[in-house]
Amino acid sequence: MAGIESELAAEQQTVDRLYGRLDDLRAQTRARLAHVRRSGPSGSPQNRSERDAFATLYEDRVAQLEAVEERLVFGRLDLDDGNRRYVGRIGLTDEDQSPLLTDWRAPAAQAFYRATAAHPDGVVRRRHVVTRGRTVTGVEDEVLDLDLLSDADDARLTGLSGEGALLAGLAAGRTGRMGDIVATIQAEQDTIIRDELGGALVVQGGPGTGKTAVALHRAAYLLYAHRRQLERSGVLLVGPSRTFLRYIDQVLPSLGETGVVTTTVAELVPGLAATGSEPEQVAEVKGRAVMAAVVARAVRDRQRVPAEPVTVRIDGRTVVVRPQDVASAIARARRNHRPHNLARVGFVRDMLGRLAEQYVAQLGGDIPPDERGEILEELRTTREIRVALNLAWMPLTPEKLLADLWAKPWRLESAAPQLSPADRALLARDPDAPWTPADVPLLDEAAELLGEDDQAARAQARAAAERRASELEYARQVLQSTGSGALVSAEMLADRFASTGPALTTAERAAADRTWTYGHVVVDEAQELSAMAWRALLRRVPTRSLTIVGDVAQTTAVAGARDWARMLDPVLRSSWRLAELTVNYRTPALVAETARRVAAAARLPVSPLTSARDVPDALLVDRVSADGLAVAAARHAEKSVSEVADATGAGRVAVVATPATLARVDEVLRDAGTAAVLGSGASSADLDAPLVLLTPREAKGLEFDVVVLVEPAEVLAASAGDLYVAMTRPTRTLRVVHAADLPTGWDAPA
Numbered sequence: 001m002a003g004i005e006s007e008l009a010a011e012q013q014t015v016d017r018l019y020g021r022l023d024d025l026r027a028q029t030r031a032r033l034a035h036v037r038r039s040g041p042s043g044s045p046q047n048r049s050e051r052d053a054f055a056t057l058y059e060d061r062v063a064q065l066e067a068v069e070e071r072l073v074f075g076r077l078d079l080d081d082g083n084r085r086y087v088g089r090i091g092l093t094d095e096d097q098s099p100l101l102t103d104w105r106a107p108a109a110q111a112f113y114r115a116t117a118a119h120p121d122g123v124v125r126r127r128h129v130v131t132r133g134r135t136v137t138g139v140e141d142e143v144l145d146l147d148l149l150s151d152a153d154d155a156r157l158t159g160l161s162g163e164g165a166l167l168a169g170l171a172a173g174r175t176g177r178m179g180d181i182v183a184t185i186q187a188e189q190d191t192i193i194r195d196e197l198g199g200a201l202v203v204q205g206g207p208g209t210g211k212t213a214v215a216l217h218r219a220a221y222l223l224y225a226h227r228r229q230l231e232r233s234g235v236l237l238v239g240p241s242r243t244f245l246r247y248i249d250q251v252l253p254s255l256g257e258t259g260v261v262t263t264t265v266a267e268l269v270p271g272l273a274a275t276g277s278e279p280e281q282v283a284e285v286k287g288r289a290v291m292a293a294v295v296a297r298a299v300r301d302r303q304r305v306p307a308e309p310v311t312v313r314i315d316g317r318t319v320v321v322r323p324q325d326v327a328s329a330i331a332r333a334r335r336n337h338r339p340h341n342l343a344r345v346g347f348v349r350d351m352l353g354r355l356a357e358q359y360v361a362q363l364g365g366d367i368p369p370d371e372r373g374e375i376l377e378e379l380r381t382t383r384e385i386r387v388a389l390n391l392a393w394m395p396l397t398p399e400k401l402l403a404d405l406w407a408k409p410w411r412l413e414s415a416a417p418q419l420s421p422a423d424r425a426l427l428a429r430d431p432d433a434p435w436t437p438a439d440v441p442l443l444d445e446a447a448e449l450l451g452e453d454d455q456a457a458r459a460q461a462r463a464a465a466e467r468r469a470s471e472l473e474y475a476r477q478v479l480q481s482t483g484s485g486a487l488v489s490a491e492m493l494a495d496r497f498a499s500t501g502p503a504l505t506t507a508e509r510a511a512a513d514r515t516w517t518y519g520h521v522v523v524d525e526a527q528e529l530s531a532m533a534w535r536a537l538l539r540r541v542p543t544r545s546l547t548i549v550g551d552v553a554q555t556t557a558v559a560g561a562r563d564w565a566r567m568l569d570p571v572l573r574s575s576w577r578l579a580e581l582t583v584n585y586r587t588p589a590l591v592a593e594t595a596r597r598v599a600a601a602a603r604l605p606v607s608p609l610t611s612a613r614d615v616p617d618a619l620l621v622d623r624v625s626a627d628g629l630a631v632a633a634a635r636h637a638e639k640s641v642s643e644v645a646d647a648t649g650a651g652r653v654a655v656v657a658t659p660a661t662l663a664r665v666d667e668v669l670r671d672a673g674t675a676a677v678l679g680s681g682a683s684s685a686d687l688d689a690p691l692v693l694l695t696p697r698e699a700k701g702l703e704f705d706v707v708v709l710v711e712p713a714e715v716l717a718a719s720a721g722d723l724y725v726a727m728t729r730p731t732r733t734l735r736v737v738h739a740a741d742l743p744t745g746w747d748a749p750a
């Protein structure tokens, strides 16, 4: 006991020192910030923008130093050369630049996650330091030096690393928000997190294997390890829904990273709100790879040779828009493969030239060049000619193109002969109906093919680029003279020096620009993406540097994948590598095993899974009459809420069922005056509610202490993937309320 206490006391001293250093740095940075702010509004514009830049720099640094308060330090490595290294959320050095704390992402920290008794990597002992606030509450040691190891230890060390700290983390009540796992990343996860930047890495893993956690830590790792490369281009994280993005939105800031753009496929085109919904079969048709050809054809259909000549009289003379001229001008304009709206400029110029020739021929004699210009202008502004040329080659927005395609059956028939009449009928929609998520990749495709007539914008961009180059150069000089390069890049500083417009970060600029290309893209729940969604995403990462995580057994979208090769080979050819996660950290073993059996019986491609823990009473099943289903579910939910609520406010319960059943449960809860939030669509506050009512799709990617699953057979009838998702959400208990028989595979074979 005395031994432990002295160990704790010794660690407390170190922890105090580290927090002391953190406090010093915070105070120093705040003082610098105050000094910069005090320096007042005087001075040249350059002085002022330099001052603003430093103010923002210090503000960011203060925010970063504040964000690492919780579990600043969590590990210690005792090395075989006698040295000792502390591992934590950020790197810290003392006044003399000697290392005090190693950033978890630094190469020197890797052994904390990877070293094993068989491959100690120079580590004699690994220690997990457990803290609450700034107080050390425990230490947990693993001795990796084989000479110091007994047989019993040997057996234990082949399992999970830092088991005590890990299990404590897994058993903690949920708050409705995902937390980081830096203190207990496991070796198989660490290998994926630190995998090289280039190429596409696919991470397949069953429910609760930490795919989302790994994807987020990998984003933070890549930003640290490849900062120069990635901070200019940015990192994009694509999730399945806004609710999911809210669920994870605190993880990256807690790892000191705020520069990642998060989005869903539905939000991929800036300024476009895809608020509509539609049946699954419609979304499936819109997601097919063939739709790329359909959109391309729809664009070409807007380049049309008129059936009849159009005769126009101008100032007593006649010009004729002749079909053969239009055909040849279209052919010529298409030749350089520019987007429709840009190629149109060439088409119009060509046609006006031809019409001008007709006009001039009627004047007789030579025409001076300036008069020819006037003639061209007159032709260009003549209404009938404009109409004729527009009919031949209409300037288009993506929205107009697609709305017309869905609203006019003859247009769709012409553009999509490959689709069956039944599939085409599915696509029909009112021109004023709101866009749906499955429309977004098609609008993006159309935007690519149409392009914008952006001559003015390009001239502006050129001027901005020149201005920016000089700002960057100046920023580089400032960085050199202040030596603050580790925290901020010349790029970031230059943004803040820019005297015009708001100072945007890379992430902000990227999020506002449809054509932005990122340095790396992370896709979570990637199995749900359609072929068209992949095309839209890959356009945003021409280097094909991707982390793709998901589980092909949890696919719920009809357009989604059951097989990575079938989904990815067409878009990435064979240039992707696969890594697998095999340990389930979320669901108790009994629940995970039951879910796996039911999913396998429904022929889902389930991954092999070992569960990190089991807990008593993890699976409770209550059979009731069909009439009593909603009431029983509501009572189970209320009971669960009172059981899981803890003093810290943690503890979350979800009722998961089909929409119709949820509505009934909601009614019972309302009548009883029980607070519950139905659906996940609304605000972020919903995630913090102790009791939520969700469909399996809304629950996707999330987790709760207790899940009350109502009528599994009904959920299964909608989709086997839905049931697998629903069953694998709880961290402690799955309470099943049912009237119909339980699905095949539920009971373990005797």
Ligand SMILES: Nc1ncnc2c1ncn2[C@@H]1O[C@H](COP(=O)(O)OP(=O)(O)OP(=O)(O)O)[C@@H](O)[C@H]1O
Pocket: 166, 169, 170, 179, 180, 181, 184, 185, 186, 189, 205, 206, 207, 208, 209, 210, 211, 212, 213, 214, 551, 554, 585, 586, 700, 701, 702, 703, 728
């Ligand atoms: N190494 C770890 N240490 C502590 N907790 C972990 C670890 N790995 C995963 N977890 C926890 O396990 C739970 C499941 O993780 P996560 O949501 O990332 O899994 P997933 O594979 O994305 O699941 P699903 O596919 O079911 O959505 C989370 O609470 C996560 O914090």
